[in-house]
Amino acid sequence: MPAGHPLLSKLARTLVLSEAEAEAVRAIPVESVAFKADQMISREGDKHSRSCLVMEGVACTSKVVAGGKRQIMALHIRGDGPDLHTLLLKHLDSDIWAVSDCRLAFMTHKDLRTLNREHPRLGEDLWRTTLVEGAIYREWMVNVGQRQADSRMAHLCCEILLRSEEAGLGQDGTCPFPVTQADLSEMTAMSPVHVNRTLQALREQGLISFGKGRLTIHNWPALVTLADFRADYLHLPTAKAA
Amino acid sequence: MPRYLFTVQNSKPAPDTTGLDLAGPEEARSMAMTEAGEMLRDHRDSDWPTPEWWVLVTDEQGSTVCRITVSGTGGTV
Numbered sequence: 242m243p244a245g246h247p248l249l250s251k252l253a254r255t256l257v258l259s260e261a262e263a264e265a266v267r268a269i270p271v272e273s274v275a276f277k278a279d280q281m282i283s284r285e286g287d288k289h290s291r292s293c294l295v296m297e298g299v300a301c302t303s304k305v306v307a308g309g310k311r312q313i314m315a316l317h318i319r320g321d322g323p324d325l326h327t328l329l330l331k332h333l334d335s336d337i338w339a340v341s342d343c344r345l346a347f348m349t350h351k352d353l354r355t356l357n358r359e360h361p362r363l364g365e366d367l368w369r370t371t372l373v374e375g376a377i378y379r380e381w382m383v384n385v386g387q388r389q390a391d392s393r394m395a396h397l398c399c400e401i402l403l404r405s406e407e408a409g410l411g412q413d414g415t416c417p418f419p420v421t422q423a424d425l426s427e428m429t430a431m432s433p434v435h436v437n438r439t440l441q442a443l444r445e446q447g448l449i450s451f452g453k454g455r456l457t458i459h460n461w462p463a464l465v466t467l468a469d470f471r472a473d474y475l476h477l478p479t480a481k482a483a
Numbered sequence: 484m485p486r487y488l489f490t491v492q493n494s495k496p497a498p499d500t501t502g503l504d505l506a507g508p509e510e511a512r513s514m515a516m517t518e519a520g521e522m523l524r525d526h527r528d529s530d531w532p533t534p535e536w537w538v539l540v541t542d543e544q545g546s547t548v549c550r551i552t553v554s555g556t557g558g559t560v
Contacts, residue, residue, distance in 0.1 A: 389524070389525045389527075390521060390524075390525050391525075431521060432514055432517040432518050432521060433503055433514070434489045434491075434499075434503060434514055434515075434517075434518045435517075435518055435521045435522075437499075437501065437503075438491065438497060441497075
């Protein structure tokens, strides 16, 4: 993550902060914690007294059903707050895992509540980010429930590239995507066999390359058409002055 | 873990050159069932591209673990 306070970097994506607002954010202490790939960050049922932002790497929100199969419902990249909702909800209702090696910035709920109370515009922006997460969950439900395998995978690729670009991670059609085919299987509700075949088909059509922790999109218009992708649900920001 | 190869024949043959490491033949059979279902789902809006589709699972020695065949014919209406 760029140097500076991680919450400041996040808020500055959507807001032009006043000096007083920026000072209040800088005053919030941050504990930076590293997690290894496939390490659990938080467990369903946990009661949190602090929330985190992703600084580096990829984390996910997931649930395990009876029989042990896991569904990944959301990916969290730089600047995302996987458990921001625990500021208001009593316990975590799903697991949070590190998909790749990650670094997270933890801040106490007490400090975040004080910030929200004293600077309501910043509180509204944090609220907004949880609403955007909700919009992404809705789109993932449509993706998994209704789109065919190639469109489903293409949609995920389109989303990851745009979100990465917004987070300052992607450019020129390429971005980090440090996930395995097993992870993709759990994101798209496809079997690993079908994930492999689908990726191969997208590669053969000259649409994407995927491997060594990176995603490259070679033909954006064609991929968007295949994916039935409309980016409005991402509510990509344009910074607003105080 | 043993490795299993999933060769698929639908609109065109798709041999599996990498395979998948799984706990054993039961998991491989379960995976083949899922794959057959996903093949069908992906073609739900199109005509039958070939008279017969199949998923063949073999182990690394080439022995057959299972073969799932899907066939269908259109009616007169």
